[in-house]
Amino acid sequence: MVDDKRNQIIEAALKRFSHFGIAKTSMSEVADDLKLSKANLYYYFPDKFALIEAIAYRIIDESDAAIEKAFDEAEGTLDLLIRMLEMKKAYVEKYYMLILNLHEMNIHEEKWKTLAERLFQREVGTISRIFEQGIARNELVTFDVAATSELYVAMIRGLAMFCDHAAPHALIDRDEIARIFEKQKQAAAIVINGLRDR
Known part of the structure; x- marks a missing residue:
């Protein structure tokens, strides 16, 4: 369940970063896309860099x-x-x-x-x-x-x-x-x- 939610966040962030760019995407927008609270999002990823790092490793694993x-x-x-x-x-x-x-x-x-x-x-x-x-x-x-x-x-x-x-x-x-x-x-x-x- 934790992995599922983490993967959903990575997918949502990857989609938003790829479309709007990293600088123009806020953590709040990623949370809103998934109907998550910001606190819940920060539980999985403490900052934007942690999310970018997870995306980098997702692409490598892929x-x-x-x-x-x-x-x-x-x-x-x-x-x-x-x-x-x-x-x-x-x-x-x-x-x-x-x-x-x-x-x-x-x-x-x-x-x-x-x-x-x-x-x-x-x-x-x-x-x-x-x-x-x-x-x-x-x-x-x-x-x-x-x-x-x-x-x-x-x-x-x-x-x-x-x-x-x-x-x-x-x-x-x-x-x-x-x-x-x-x-x-x-x-x-x-x-x-x-x-x-x-």
């Missing part, structure tokens, strides 16, 4: 099944990396307004840095699994998986920040998402071609 399916179906390391990029692109398109709003939040606060670091490390972990599988299948040469995975994730994220922009963190419009995705695919191919066991 992607886990798709990631496992990709591991089962992909034909090699490059195919798997491209599937990861396709998933990321689909989530950026699906949660575009939410992601846009996160750029406006104060990411210099310690709680934001901690969340960003957790999400980064989770992504690095997935890429490490992909590289380790490639090495185990003798598709890739042996290399420092941890360091290379971190570098790969930073590079892919860097392309999203700088692609077609003179400055990082410039807001990306929907048309640019496809162009960034193509450049990320090209970068993934360059990395894997350099790591192939010839």
Whole structure:
């Protein structure tokens, strides 16, 4: 019952954040959507950041099944990396307004840095699994998986920040998402071609 109510709050907040934006949504509005008292809402989520954090982990959990399916179906390391990029692109398109709003939040606060670091490390972990599988299948040469995975994730994220922009963190419009995705695919191919066991 507690989990059901918590999930209902996350769903309602995700819908409202995605439509109106994070900054323009109050906790009272989320409570009103569910006909909850503010006190009841704050019982589950003490502040807006706690709700945003729960949404971030909900989206990650949602992607886990798709990631496992990709591991089962992909034909090699490059195919798997491209599937990861396709998933990321689909989530950026699906949660575009939410992601846009996160750029406006104060990411210099310690709680934001901690969340960003957790999400980064989770992504690095997935890429490490992909590289380790490639090495185990003798598709890739042996290399420092941890360091290379971190570098790969930073590079892919860097392309999203700088692609077609003179400055990082410039807001990306929907048309640019496809162009960034193509450049990320090209970068993934360059990395894997350099790591192939010839």
